[in-house]
Amino acid sequence: MFKEIKVLKSHGKQYVKNLRTQSVSELFRGRPVISGDITKDEIKTISAVCPVMAIDGKSGSIDTGRCVFCKECSFLLPEKIRFTNDYRIASNLREALIIKPGSESLIRLDENRVRKEIRRLFKSALKLRQVSAGGDNSCEMELAATGNVNFDLGRYGIEFVASPRHADGIVITGPVSKNMAEPLQIAYDATPSPKIIILAGTDAISGGIFEGSPALDRSFIETNHIDLFVPGNPLHPLTFINGVMDLLGIKP
Amino acid sequence: MNQQYSEIKNNSNPLDLREIPVLKYNVFYDLISDFLKDEAKHCLAYYGVETSANLKFYCCIADDNHNSVAVFSHEIDKVGSALKSLTPVCSQLHIFEREIHENFGVEFEGHPWLKPVRYSNDRSDKSKKIENYSFYEIESEELHEVGVGPIHAGVIEPGHFRFICNGEKILHLEIQLGYQHRGIEKLFIEKNDALQRCVLSDSIAGDTSVGHALAHSQLIESLAGIQVSEALQIERCIALEMERLAMHIGDTAALCGDVAYQLGQVACEALRTTIINTTQYWCGNRFGKGLVRPGGSNYPLSNNILDEMLRVLEDTGRRYSEMTDLIYNLPSVLGRIDDIGIVTKQQALSLGAVGMTARTCGILRDIRKTHPFQYYKNYPVRPVIIETGDVLARCMERNLEVHESMIIIRELIEIWRQKIKDIRKPDYAYYLKPNCFAISMVEGWRGEICHLAITDNNGNIVHYKVKDPSLHNWMALALAVRNQEISDFPVCNKSFNLSYCGNDL
Numbered sequence: 001m002f003k004e005i006k007v008l009k010s011h012g013k014q015y016v017k018n019l020r021t022q023s024v025s026e027l028f029r030g031r032p033v034i035s036g037d038i039t040k041d042e043i044k045t046i047s048a049v050c051p052v053m054a055i056d057g058k059s060g061s062i063d064t065g066r067c068v069f070c071k072e073c074s075f076l077l078p079e080k081i082r083f084t085n086d087y088r089i090a091s092n093l094r095e096a097l098i099i100k101p102g103s104e105s106l107i108r109l110d111e112n113r114v115r116k117e118i119r120r121l122f123k124s125a126l127k128l129r130q131v132s133a134g135g136d137n138s139c140e141m142e143l144a145a146t147g148n149v150n151f152d153l154g155r156y157g158i159e160f161v162a163s164p165r166h167a168d169g170i171v172i173t174g175p176v177s178k179n180m181a182e183p184l185q186i187a188y189d190a191t192p193s194p195k196i197i198i199l200a201g202t203d204a205i206s207g208g209i210f211e212g213s214p215a216l217d218r219s220f221i222e223t224n225h226i227d228l229f230v231p232g233n234p235l236h237p238l239t240f241i242n243g244v245m246d247l248l249g250i251k252p
Numbered sequence: 253m254n255q256q257y258s259e260i261k262n263n264s265n266p267l268d269l270r271e272i273p274v275l276k277y278n279v280f281y282d283l284i285s286d287f288l289k290d291e292a293k294h295c296l297a298y299y300g301v302e303t304s305a306n307l308k309f310y311c312c313i314a315d316d317n318h319n320s321v322a323v324f325s326h327e328i329d330k331v332g333s334a335l336k337s338l339t340p341v342c343s344q345l346h347i348f349e350r351e352i353h354e355n356f357g358v359e360f361e362g363h364p365w366l367k368p369v370r371y372s373n374d375r376s377d378k379s380k381k382i383e384n385y386s387f388y389e390i391e392s393e394e395l396h397e398v399g400v401g402p403i404h405a406g407v408i409e410p411g412h413f414r415f416i417c418n419g420e421k422i423l424h425l426e427i428q429l430g431y432q433h434r435g436i437e438k439l440f441i442e443k444n445d446a447l448q449r450c451v452l453s454d455s456i457a458g459d460t461s462v463g464h465a466l467a468h469s470q471l472i473e474s475l476a477g478i479q480v481s482e483a484l485q486i487e488r489c490i491a492l493e494m495e496r497l498a499m500h501i502g503d504t505a506a507l508c509g510d511v512a513y514q515l516g517q518v519a520c521e522a523l524r525t526t527i528i529n530t531t532q533y534w535c536g537n538r539f540g541k542g543l544v545r546p547g548g549s550n551y552p553l554s555n556n557i558l559d560e561m562l563r564v565l566e567d568t569g570r571r572y573s574e575m576t577d578l579i580y581n582l583p584s585v586l587g588r589i590d591d592i593g594i595v596t597k598q599q600a601l602s603l604g605a606v607g608m609t610a611r612t613c614g615i616l617r618d619i620r621k622t623h624p625f626q627y628y629k630n631y632p633v634r635p636v637i638i639e640t641g642d643v644l645a646r647c648m649e650r651n652l653e654v655h656e657s658m659i660i661i662r663e664l665i666e667i668w669r670q671k672i673k674d675i676r677k678p679d680y681a682y683y684l685k686p687n688c689f690a691i692s693m694v695e696g697w698r699g700e701i702c703h704l705a706i707t708d709n710n711g712n713i714v715h716y717k718v719k720d721p722s723l724h725n726w727m728a729l730a731l732a733v734r735n736q737e738i739s740d741f742p743v744c745n746k747s748f749n750l751s752y753c754g755n756d757l
Contacts, residue, residue, distance in 0.1 A: 003578050004515060010571055014522040025529070027536035027551075051448040068451050070542050075550055075677075083536075130407045134434045136753050137409055138458025138539045141502075144407040148521040162405035177756075179371055179382045179431045180410060183402050209451045215373035215435030233541060234458060 014149050019241050024085050028236070029069040031086040032062050036102025038080045046073040046081065052202075052209055064089055064107070064231040065097040065205040090230040090243025097205075097231055109228075109246045117194045118227065119249045122168050125157040126248060128198070129167035129191060133184050134216070135174030138234035139201035143171060146237045153241055156250055164188070169196030172221070175203045175210040181217040188220070196227040198244070201235045208233065256283055257313075257324035262623035263470045265477075266690035269706065272310070273324050277335060280326040284311060288342045292317045294604045294617070296693070296702050298348035300356050301715045306330060307356055312691060312704070316622040321691060328358070337363035344604025347723055369723075370756045371430035374438070382430050387414045394418060398738065402431045409752035413741070420737050425730045432756035440705075440716035446472070446546070446680035453703075454541040456718055457754040462488075462495040463696025464718070465544035467703040470625060471692035472546040475707060476682035480547065483671040485627040486664050487553050490561075491531075491543050493657040493664075496697040498527040500650040500657075501572060503749050507647060508579060510743040511588040516579045523568050523575070530564045533557060547679025558665050569658050576651050589643040593732040593744035596641060600728065607699015607721045608653075609728050609748060612638045612645040619695035631667070633660060646747040684711040698722060698751065720754025 016022045024030075043060035047053070050073060054066035062073075062081075074081045089107045091097055092114055096107055132140050146153040147160060161167050164187045176184065188197070199221065202208040210216060230243050256279065258271050275283065287293050296312040308327040315322065328335070337360035339346045347369065349360045354368045357376035368375060371382040387397075395416055402410035412428035439452055453468035454461045466488055473480065502524040508516030528538040535543040535551040543551055579585055595605070600613035610617040618635035620628045636652040638645040684707050694701045699721030706715040729748045733741055 007515065007519060007571075007575055007578060010574060011519055011522060014518075014525075025533045025536070027534075028532060029536045029542075049447065051443075051445065051451045068541075069537070070447070070451055071536070071550070072447060129403075131403055132407075132409045132432075134432050134753070135409065136455045136458030137751065138455075138461065138541070140407050140409060141459060142538070145521075145525070148525070149518040150522060150525050160407050174432070175434060177431065177433050178373060179433055179756075180402070182383055183410065183431065187403055203455075209448065209455055210434050210439065213373075213435045213439055215433050215438075233455075233537075234539065236538070 015152050016150055019151065019238065019245070022238060024087055024236070024238065026085055028085040028087065029071055029083040031089050031107060032064070032067070032074070032081060032083050032099055033104060034060060034062060034099065034101040035080040038101050042077055042080055046076055049073060049076055052211065059100065061098050061100045063098045065094060065229055066202065066208070067231065068202055068208055068233045087236045087238045088242045089232070090228060090239055090246070092228055092247060094226070094229060097229055114247060115227065118196060118247060121194065123248045123250065126169070126244070127159055127161045127167050128169055128171050129164040129187060130160050130171045130173065131184050131187050133172055133174040133180035134177035134210070135201065135203060139173040139203070142234045142237050143173065143200060143240060146241055151237050151241060156245065158244055164190040165192065167191050167195070169198065169227070171198045171200050172204045173200045175207040175213070175216050176218050176221060178215055178217040181220060184220055197224055198228040198230060199226055200230045200240060202231055202233045205229050205231060257322040259320045260323055260691060261320055262619070262691065262693045263474055263625045266475055266685060266688035267323060269687045269689055272689060275324055275326050277326050277328070280311070280324065281336060281338060283324060284313070284338055284345070285341045287313045287322065288344065291601055294606070295344050295348065296321060296700070297704055297717060297719050298345060299717055300352045300358070301706065302356065307333070307358070309352070310689070314623065316617065319623050321623070323689065334359040334361055336361050339363045343602040344724070347727070368430065370433050372433055373435050382428070385428065387428070388424070388426050390416055390424070395423065411752045415738060415741070417738055420739070422733050422736055422738050422741065425733050427726055427730055429726070429752060429755050432753040434757065436757040437716050437718055441713055444712065446682060450545055456757070457720060457751045458539055459499060460495065460696045460698065460701070460751065460754070462491045462540040462544055463694050463701050466492060467692050467694040467701045469544050469546040470694065471690055471703045471705055472682060472684070474692060475684040475688060475690045475705060476546070477685065478547045478679060478682065481672070481674045482627060483668060483673050484549055484675045486668045486671065487549065488544060489627045489631070490553070490661050490664050491540055492694070492696070493661050494527060494531050495540060497654055497657050498524050498531070499697045500654050501527060503650055503746065504576065504579070504647070506746050507589070507743065508585070510746050511585050513579065513582065513585050516575060516585070519571070519575045523572055526564050526568050530561050533560055545678035546682065548676035550678060552673065552675045553668065562662065562665065565658050565661060569655070572654060580647070580651070586644065588743060589647055592643045592740050593736060593747060594640070594642045595728050595732045599731050600641070603727050604724050605728050606724050607695070608646060608649050609699065609725045611635060612649050613641040614639040617700065619693045619700050623693050625694060627664065631664065643743055643747040684713065686711040696721065698749070699725065718757055720751050722750040722754045725750055726755060
C-alpha cells in the first residue's frame with residue numbers, strides 16, 4: 001500500500017493538460033511549408049526525389065495524405081521546404097491535405113461539410129472500433145496511446161471499444177491488404193448506423209509506400225464516404241486527437 | 253574434396269554467387285541434418301528463388317560459436333518436383349518448407365502440414381484462400397472450438413487464433429496469419445530506388461523500424477562496399493537500444509494490463525512515452541522512422557540530444573525500477589504469470605527459436621553477441637539468459653534487458669564522445685556489386701532480424717528476402733499455451749508479443 005503511494009508520488013501527474021496547445025519537439029515532422037518562390041527546376045528536383053510521389057511535378061504542392069514525412073525534399077532544399085512541428089494536420093476534406101507553395105495557412109476541417117448527425121449524436125461520447133488492415137503496428141500503437149495516461153482522450157468520452165456492435169464508427173490503419181478486405185467490410189457492416197469512417201495514417205489515406213502493390217485491395221476506401229483523414233507516418237496521437245475533437249466540434 | 257558450403261560473416265563482404273556450392277538434394281539434405289544436430293547452429297533462412305531455367309534453393313545455417321554462417325544451395329526443375337521433407341528430422345525447417353511450398357508448389361514428402369504461411373498474393377495455388385481455410389479439427393463430444401480474430405478486441409494487428417479446448421483447458425492452438433500481407437519482398441525489387449527501399453524497410457514492422465531499417469542499410473552497405481565511421485555505428489546501436497527500451501517498457505505495461513494491475517500499466521505507459529519522445533527529440537519521429545539510412549545519417553547525434561537522453565534515462569530508469577520492484581513482488585501479479593505458458597529448452601531448440609524466446613529457455617542466441625554487427629563488434633554485450641521459459645521468465649527478460657540497455661547506452665555515449673564525428677549524409681546513389689549474395693543480421697528487440705539479397709549481372713537486386721524473428725517464434729506461442737487455461741492466453745500472447753506484419757510481409 002505504502003509502496004503504491006510512493007510510486008504514485010514519484011510519477012506525479014503525467015497527463016497533457018491542454019490537448020489543443022501541447023507543444024511537441026522542434027524536429028517533429030508535421031505540416032510542411034513550401035516557399036512561394038520555389039522555381040520550376042527546384043520542383044522538378046524534389047518531385048523526382050520523393051519516394052511516394054507526394055510532390056506535384058507542376059505546381060510543387062505537397063500532398064500530406066501521400067507524404068511519408070521522410071523529409072528528404074527538405075534536406076535537399078532546406079531554404080525552400082521546411083517541416084514545421086505543427087501536428088494539427090487532420091481534415092475531413094481530402095483536398096485540404098494538399099499544401100501549395102507560398103501557403104502558410106493551417107490545415108483545418110471544413111465545418112460546413114461535417115455531417116450534421118455526427119455532432120448531434122457523438123459530441124459527448126464517441127466509441128470507435130479500430131481495424132488494422134495491413135498496418136505496420138506503429139499507427140496502431142499511436143492510436144492506443146491516445147487513451148493512455150498522457151493523452152487520456154477518454155476525458156472527452158472518446159474511446160476504442162472491442163466490438164463493432166458497440167461502436168459509432170471505425171478507424172482504419174494500413175494500406176488495406178487483400179486478405180483484410182473482407183474482415184474490414186464485415187466489421188463496418190456490423191457497426192450500427194449512423195457511423196463514421198476515419199483513415200488513420202498515410203498508409204490508410206493513400207497506400208503510402210505500398211501504393212500500387214498487387215497485394216492490396218483499396219475498394220472499400222474508394223467506395224465509402226470518409227469523415228476524417230489523419231495524416232502521419234505514423235500519425236501522432238495529438239494529430240488524431242485534435243482531428244476527432246474538431247470533427248465533433250469540441251471547443252478547446 | 254569439394255567444399256560443400258561457403259562461409260560468410262554477418263555484415264561482411266558479400267559472396268560471389270558462383271562461390272555458393274550447388275549440391276545434389278541428398279547431399280543438401282544430409283548436410284542440413286548434420287549441421288542441425290549441433291545446438292549452437294540454427295537455420296537462419298531457407299528459401300527458393302525462381303530463375304528462368306529452374307528453382308534454386310538457398311540455405312543459411314548460423315554457427316553461433318564461430319560467428320559464421322554456412323551458405324549452400326540446390327536446384328530443381330520447375331515442374332512436377334517433389335522433395336523429401338527435412339522437417340521430420342529437423343523440426344525448425346517446418347516453416348521454411350511451408351513457405352517454399354506456398355510460393356512454388358514444391359511438394360515435400362513427409363512434411364506433416366504444408367499449411368500456407370501467409371497466403372501471399374503470388375502464391376502458387378490461388379484456390380487456397382485465407383477466408384475458406386478449414387482449420388484442424390478433432391472430433392469429440394467433449395471438445396469445443398473457440399475462434400478469435402482476425403480483428404481482436406484491442407487496438408492491435410489482425411490474426412486468427414483457433415483453439416480446441418477441453419473444458420477451460422487449451423488442447424491445441426492453431427494460428428492463422430497472412431492478413432497483413434502487403435507484398436513487401438516483391439516491392440523491394442520493383443522499387444528500384446534507394447530511398448523508396450529505405451522507407452519500405454522502415455515499415456516492415458513499425459514497432460521495429462530501427463531494427464529492420466538497420467538490417468536493410470547494412471545489407472546495402474555490404475553489397476555496395478560502403479564503410480561507415482565508428483561514430484555512426486555507435487549512434488545506430490544507441491537507436492537500436494532505445495527501441496528495445498521503449499518496446500520492453502511498453503510490453504511491461506501491457507502485461508500489467510492483462511493481469512488487471514492498473515498502476516503498473518499506467519506507470520509503464522508513461523515511462524514508454526518518455527523514451528519514445530526522446531527518440532522524437534533526436535529525429536522527429538517517435539518510432540525512429542527515417543533515423544537509419546545507408547552510408548550516413550540525416551540525424552547525427554549532438555551533445556544536446558545526449559544530455560537530454562541521459563537525463564531521461566536517469567529518471568526513467570529510477571521510476572521503472574521502483575515500479576517493477578513492486579510489480580514482481582505482488583502475489584496477485586505473480587500468480588498470473590509464474591509457471592504459466594512454459595516453452596521448454598528442448599522445444600525452443602527444435603523450433604529454432606530466436607531472440608527473447610530462446611534466451612528465456614536458456615539458449616544463448618543474441619546476434620549482438622554471436623554474430624556482432626556495427627559497434628557491438630567492439631563492445632561486448634552481456635546477454636540476459638533465463639532458464640524457466642514461462643511468462644514470468646519473459647517478463648524478467650524484459651526487466652533485465654531494460655537495465656542492460658540503459659547501461660549499454662550510457663557506456664556507448666561515453667565512447668561516442670571520444671570518437672571523431674565523421675558522419676556523412678546518407679548514400680542513395682550507391683552501386684551494388686553484381687552477381688552477389690549478401691546477408692545482414694540485427695538483434696532487434698524481438699530477436700534475430702535477417703535480410704538477404706541477390707544481385708544480377710548489372711548489380712540490380714533480383715531477389716530480396718526479409719526474415720522477422722516472429723517467423724520462428726509463432727509456433728513457440730502455440731506450444732506454450734497447450735494445457736493452459738484459455739483465460740491465460742492473452743497474457744501468454746503478450747509475453748511473446750510477436751509481429752503479425754513481420755510474418756506476413
